[in-house]
Every structure is written in C-alpha cells, then in structure tokens.
C-alpha cells in the first residue's frame with residue numbers, strides 16, 4: 115500500500131505547489147527508490163530561487179516577509195501588486211503583532227493568533243516570540259498550551275507535525291517520509307497519555323511537541339526546519355474524548371503491551387533510517403509506566419532523553435544549587451519531602467542523590483534524606499511487597515504507611531518541599547505555615563502544570579511563610595508584594611534546560627546522553643542567577659536571558675563531549691561560541707533576491723574579442 119507514493123503527496127502535502135510541483139504530473143507515482151530523491155522547493159538549508167515563483171513567496175511561511183518585501187523584490191519576484199503599496203520594516207511589523215495580541219482578551223485567542231502568524235511568516239513569529247519571551251511563553255507553552263490541547267479538536271485548522279497512528283504499524287517509515295523536510299535533527303514525540311497535569315488527551319497532545327519545539331528555536335536558536343513534532347496515536351482512554359464528536363484522533367482505547375512496544379520500536383528505527391542515528395528524540399508527556407521503561411530501553415542505543423524525567427530533574431537541581439547560595443546548606447544538609455513520585459519527582463530525586471554523592475555522601479545516606487508520597491501514600495518499606503514498582507522502592511522508608519501528608523511534613527520537618535503530583539492546592543496553609551516554622555528560609559517548589567494544578571500559588575507560599583520562603587513553580591506566577599517587598603518568583607520549568615541541552619547535543623554530535631549532561635545544564639543555569647535575582651526571591655535567571663544561557667549550556671556540553679571522547683564532530687571547532695552561534699537560526703529577514711556576485715578579477719573576466727569565424731567553404 116505504501117510501496118509507491120503519489121508525487122503530489124510528497125510535494126504538496128504541506129505547502130502550496132511551487133513551479134516545480136506544477137511541472138510534476140500528479141498522477142505519476144514514484145517507486146520507493148526514486149522517492150528517496152524527493153524534490154523540496156523550500157526545505158532544508160538551501161532554498162533554490164528558481165524553484166519558487168510569484169505568489170508562493172507570500173504563501174510559504176519560510177519565505178514570506180509580507181509588507182517588508184522591497185519594491186525591487188516585489189517586482190523581481192512577481193508579487194508586485196499582490197500587496198498594498200506600503201513598505202514596512204520588520205520592527206514595524208512586530209509592533210503590529212504586539213498590538214494585535216493585546217487586543218485579544220482570552221489567552222486561547224492569543225494562542226490562535228500566534229499559531230496563524232507561525233503559519234504565515236516564520237521569521238516574524240520567531241522574532242516576536244524570542245524578543246517577547248516573558249509575555250509570550252505563557253501563551254505558546256504552559257499554561258495556555260494545556261488549554262489549547264484540551265480544545266484541540268475545536269481549534270484545529272492546519273496541520274503542524276506528524277500524526278503516526280497504530281494503524282500505520284509496518285509503514286511508519288513511509289509516514290515519516292511524507293514529512294517534507296529532509297534535514298530534521300530533533301524530534302519531540304508524545305503519545306499524549308500524560309499531557310501536563312491534565313491526563314490522557316490522546317492525539318490532542320500534539321500541542322505539547324509543537325510548543326516545546328517552538329522553544330527549541332526561540333530559546334536556543336535551533337532552526338525550525340530541523341525540528342519535527344510527532345504524536346504517536348495509539349488511542350485514548352479518556353472517555354470524554356472518545357465520546358466527543360470533535361475529537362480528531364483514533365477513536366479507540368489505548369493499545370498496550372507488545373503491540374505498543376513494537377510500534378514504538380518501529381518508530382525509533384524509522385527515525386534513524388530516515389534522518390540518521392544522530393537525530394535527537396525527546397520523549398515528552400508519556401505516562402509514568404512507559405516513560406521510565408522506554409528511557410531505559412533506548413538510552414544506550416539512540417540519541418534520546420525523557421524531558422519530564424531528566425529535564426525536570428535538571429531544572430529542579432539547578433534551583434536547589436541557587437538556593438544553596440541563600441541557605442548556605444549543602445544538598446546533604448537538607449531533608450527533602452516530595453508530593454508525587456512519578457517521572458518528574460523520581461527524576462529530581464535521582465539527580466539530587468547524584469549531587470549528594472558528588473558532595474561525598476553514600477547513595478544510601480543520600481536516599482535516606484528523600485521522603486516521597488504517591489497517590490497511595492508514603493513510599494514505605496511495607497509497601498515494597500505490594501505495589502511499589504522498581505524505581506520507587508529506592509526511596510521506601512522504614513516507617514508505617516501513611517497518607518497524611520501534613521502529618522508527615524510535621525514529623526520529618528523538611529527543609530525542601532517539592533510538589534510534582536498534579537494536585538492543585540495540595541500544599542495547604544497548614545503545611546506552608548509549618549514549613550515556615552521549621553526553617554528560616556524554607557524551599558517550596560510547586561512544579562505541577564498547568565497553573566491550576568500547582569500545589570500552591572506564589573502568593574500562598576509567600577503569605578503563609580511571612581515572605582521567607584524560596585519559591586518556584588512550573589507555570590509562571592505574577593510578582594507578589596508582601597509588606598514593602600516585591601517577590602518575583604522564578605519558573606522552575608524544564609524550558610530552562612531542554613533547549614540548551616538539545617543545542618549542545620546537536621552541535622557536539624553526542625549519540626547517547628548521560629546524566630552528566632543534565633548536571634552540566636543545571637550548574638550552568640544556576641551560575642547565571644545573579645545576586646539581584648536572589649534578592650528578589652528568584653532562583654532562576656530572567657527568562658529573557660535563556661537564549662544566552664542555552665548557548666553557554668551548549669558550549670559546556672561540547673567541551674564535556676570532547677573531554678569524554680563522545681563528540682562526533684571532527685575536528686573540534688576552535689572557537690566554540692562562534693561555532694554554536696553560526697549554527698543558530700537567524701530570525702531577521704534576509705534579502706529575497708538571488709545575490710548578484712562579482713566576477714573574480716583576473717584573466718577569467720577578460721573576454722577576448724571574438725574573431726570572426728572563418729568561412730571554410732565558398
């Protein structure tokens with residue numbers, strides 16, 4: 115069925131047909147060998163001017179500059195008259211974008227505006243996002259992206275990303291081959307089973323890979339055409355979606371077991387076959403029971419990481435490193451108490467253990483300082499025989515089982531409280547007040563997303579600890595004024611980590627990603643926290659600096675990769691910053707006309723006068 119592919123399918127699936135596409139006979143088919151030499155008008159790094167004509171310069175988001183096309187460009191490209199007479203700079207266009215966004219009251223409408231801009235003018239979208247990251251990250255990312263996923267069936271307009279369903283098993287490579295970009299370097303993939311703290315959203319989870327990859331470009335300058343968002347649609351167990359006439363995914367219960375595993379195996383193999391073994395595959399928002407399993411299965415064979423486990427661990431440990439500068443306590447001098455023992459919480463716990471071991475603790479001592487509670491209560495030794503799966507048992511305590519979180523907090527008197535349970539409001543006033551009585555500077559992280567799932571708000575944390583806590587949250591909170599002090603809480607979100615890590619991996623050519631990479635990223639983010647940030651209660655650098663932080667993370671990862679002899683880019687670049695920056699996306703417009711070049715000087719350009727041809731016959 116997939117052995118041959120209609121030509122029109124390859125060239126016209128996403129973009130409007132260009133000159134080349136029009137020349138193709140839609141009815142012809144390519145053999146699978148032929149189709150490896152796909153024709154791309156506007157794809158990859160090189161855009162061939164002769165392959166795009168007239169109105170396609172306005173229709174293709176990679177080429178479109180709207181009113182910023184000059185008169186010369188409009189005439190030469192054949193688009194003169196297709197737009198109003200006005201010429202605008204990109205700065206003027208940005209101003210219009212800001213005005214347009216401000217006119218929308220609802221965040222979901224702002225999200226839709228940005229989606230439309232992304233589809234219309236890629237450079238303008240990314241420049242707008244990059245230069246206004248503090249205002250717009252909450253729209254393209256948590257919390258609004260959560261709402262966009264919940265409303266996906268309603269707001270779906272144009273395709274973005276690849277939907278591979280369980281029915282495609284046996285043909286995953288052919289589906290991947292339909293993606294029009296030849297140079298994909300990074301994939302964010304979800305199966306939609308645990309979208310933020312919102313549960314199983316099936317194929318509607320596509321908003322997450324799309325949002326994460328928008329941050330790859332905005333926060334780390336990874337080129338948009340090198341990024342591919344993917345949903346593996348194996349069904350959904352969300353009954354509301356199954357009954358929703360607007361649902362756009364497969365209307366069936368989730369496939370599990372061997373068939374699921376075979377499908378994901380085939381997907382991984384197909385990615386390598388299509389885009390090479392250095393393609394980075396970021397797993398995102400898989401349910402706990404698959405997240406750890408798949409990470410363990412693939413991490414030594416593919417270039418892959420799980421962001422919810424490893425990226426979150428890194429950002430939390432980074433925050434704790436910055437806290438150290440306020441509390442003066444080493445990791446091992448703290449007692450940690452977690453609500454939640456899933457992918458995020460266990461990932462954080464493991465990296466904290468690693469940090470304590472680096473400080474000189476034994477693994478057992480380190481684990482003994484970490485208390486965790488899941489939906490069934492405290493991870494207690496008595497539960498090991500019952501339902502404590504592999505990873506949780508490392509943190510099981512010799513303590514009677516209990517589900518009383520407030521009671522546990524009062525008993526163990528933690529210095530650090532971490533929420534990754536997706537239970538909004540679980541850090542009650544009593545718990546927060548108690549944290550304030552045990553500690554001068556209690557550390558409180560409410561990491562669950564989106565905002566409604568945060569274990570407490572910034573205001574609650576500061577109010578109930580009399581402004582003494584060090585607070586961070588997964589989704590952003592506005593500054594809080596307590597007395598005369600204005601606190602600006604930091605966003606403890608893996609967005610500080612994954613873009614820089616991805617940039618480092620792609621530029622060093624690392625195949626397999628070790629935990630060290632995430633410790634390096636954590637240290638780099640923590641180093642970028644200034645005394646001024648700390649004085650405002652912020653343990654993360656301001657969001658507007660992440661792009662620079664990402665470059666620093668990448669440089670350190672490259673250095674580490676060469677030291678450990680795991681880099682695969684040879685020779686080692688001399689100037690790493692320059693090397694990284696030269697590979698980053700440029701969101702400023704460039705000339706749209708083919709460059710006219712100077713002929714080289716010298717004899718080559720001296721055209722000798724042609725001698726008249728001698729007639730050899732009369």
Ligand SMILES: NC(=O)C1=CN([C@@H]2O[C@H](COP(=O)(O)OP(=O)(O)OC[C@H]3O[C@@H](n4cnc5c(N)ncnc54)[C@H](OP(=O)(O)O)[C@@H]3O)[C@@H](O)[C@H]2O)C=CC1
Nearest residue numbers: 310311402454455456457458488489535562563588607608
């Ligand atoms: N800030 C950030 O960067 C990130 C934030 N997150 C957020 O963290 C949250 C959890 O993500 P993740 O760990 O991947 O999800 P998981 O589903 O893997 O884990 C959720 C954990 O919370 C536990 N839990 C659920 N309800 C309760 C309850 N009432 N009391 C105690 N524990 C409870 C679950 O128990 P059980 O194990 O028994 O099911 C599980 O251990 C999500 O909201 C997610 O958005 C995730 C990644 C990054």
Ligand SMILES: CC(=O)C(=O)O
Nearest residue numbers: 310399422563607608
């Ligand atoms: C931030 C993130 O990855 C999550 O909430 O799942």
Ligand SMILES: [Mg+2]
Nearest residue numbers: 398399421422
């Ligand atoms: Mg996630």
